[in-house]
Amino acid sequence: MTSPDYSVVIPALNEGDLIGATVAAARRAFGGRAEYLVVDGGSRDGTAEAALAEGARLVQAPPGRGAQLRAGVEAARGHTLVLLHADTLLPAEAAAALDAALADPVVVGGAFRLRFDPGAGRLSLALRLLAAAINLRSRLLRTATGDQGIFARAQAMRRAGGVPAVPLFEDIQLYRALRRIGRVRLLRPAVSTSPRLWLRYGTGRTILLHLVLRLAHALGAPPTSLARVYPKIRDAAP
Numbered sequence: 286m287t288s289p290d291y292s293v294v295i296p297a298l299n300e301g302d303l304i305g306a307t308v309a310a311a312r313r314a315f316g317g318r319a320e321y322l323v324v325d326g327g328s329r330d331g332t333a334e335a336a337l338a339e340g341a342r343l344v345q346a347p348p349g350r351g352a353q354l355r356a357g358v359e360a361a362r363g364h365t366l367v368l369l370h371a372d373t374l375l376p377a378e379a380a381a382a383l384d385a386a387l388a389d390p391v392v393v394g395g396a397f398r399l400r401f402d403p404g405a406g407r408l409s410l411a412l413r414l415l416a417a418a419i420n421l422r423s424r425l426l427r428t429a430t431g432d433q434g435i436f437a438r439a440q441a442m443r444r445a446g447g448v449p450a451v452p453l454f455e456d457i458q459l460y461r462a463l464r465r466i467g468r469v470r471l472l473r474p475a476v477s478t479s480p481r482l483w484l485r486y487g488t489g490r491t492i493l494l495h496l497v498l499r500l501a502h503a504l505g506a507p508p509t510s511l512a513r514v515y516p517k518i519r520d521a522a523p
Contacts, residue, residue, distance in 0.1 A: 291319035291383070292363030292439075293375075293416040296353035300371040303479075306338035307371055312428060314379035319367075321347035347484075350431070351455035351508075354448040367436045368448070368456075372479035374402070375434060382472045393467035394437030396429035398475040401483075411488040412480050418516070423471050425508050427464055431456035434476045452512035454502050487518050 293311045297304050308321050323336035326348030333343055346356035354368055365387060369375065378383075379397070386392050398420045401412050423429050435456060437445070445462035449455045463469055483491050498511050 286362075286440055288317060289320045289363045290368055291315055291365050291380070292322060292357075292361035293319050293367045293369055294322050294324065294354060294357035294361055295336075295369045295371055296324045296326065296346075296350050296357065297328060297332050297336070297371040297444045298326040298348055298353075299328045299330045299332060299499040301328065301335050303372050303393070304332050304341075305339050307334040307369065307374060308341045308351070310338060310374040311369065311379075312339070313377055314375045318380060318381075320363060322357045322361060324353040324360075326353050348378075348457070349450070349452045350492075351418045351449050351451045354455065361439070363439065365436060365438050366442055367434060368431065369434050369476075370444060370478065372387070372433050372481065373432055373434060374477040376474040376476060378474045379434075379472075379476075382474045386470045386472060389470075391466070391468045392470050393441035393458075394435065395470035395472060395490065396433040396435045397472045398423070399477040400477055401480040402477045404479075408480070409488065412483060415483070415488065415492065420471075420475075427469055427471075429460050429469075432476070432478045435460060438461055451508040453508040453515055454499070454511070455508075457499075457502070482516065491516070 295307060304323060311321055321341040322344050323341040324344045324346050325333050326346060336343055344360050346353045346358050358366055386395060399416055401408055403418050429435055441463060444457060444466050449458045501511055
């Protein structure tokens with residue numbers, strides 16, 4: 286069986302109201318050049334059914350973004366892996382941007398720029414400034430987080446040891462490993478990510494919490510401990 290150019294891997298837990306749109310946006314970007322894997326962590330709200338309705342392949346894994354991403358990567362067959370949060374939409378020009386970046390053989394992976402989805406309203410100035418700051422940090426420090434749609438060649442992912450099966454900061458650890466292997470590229474097109482976490486807990490409060498947790502992680506605090514104080518976007522479905 287011929288391997289697809291891309292594998293889009295989406296971990297999800299109780300995301301039945303969003304997962305269909307996420308898979309559909311990825312399909313608009315890649316069409317038949319990609320396979321679409323939704324890694325379900327035990328949802329009870331119709332996430333699996335919504336994913337299957339959009340033509341995604343379902344993978345089951347224990348809950349936890351790191352563990353779910355790792356399971357999806359291990360099941361993927363594509364030459365390049367695109368790791369996508371369940372509330373993040375790929376831009377229509379994603380495939381063209383990836384093709385151009387990967388034409389350079391020294392590029393092993395990278396991420397997209399980020400914008401927050403305004404939904405039906407208008408984004409606050411704080412959120413617009415936050416998105417700009419995240420993009421500037423990514424460009425200057427060659428870092429990225431999972432809500433930017435991290436991508437990697439499958440071979441580079443194997444060399445990096447796969448996605449760390451940790452409950453928090455798996456994205457930072459993975460990107461650091463990719464950076465040690467070769468060049469990472471920040472793509473100009475932006476993914477559209479829901480600001481729901483920031484809106485639910487407050488932009489300033491959430492920024493401060495992220496800074497404290499990142500500092501603790503840099504100083505050696507285990508992700509398992511840090512995950513206990515990280516805010517949850519949504520509670521488990523009843």
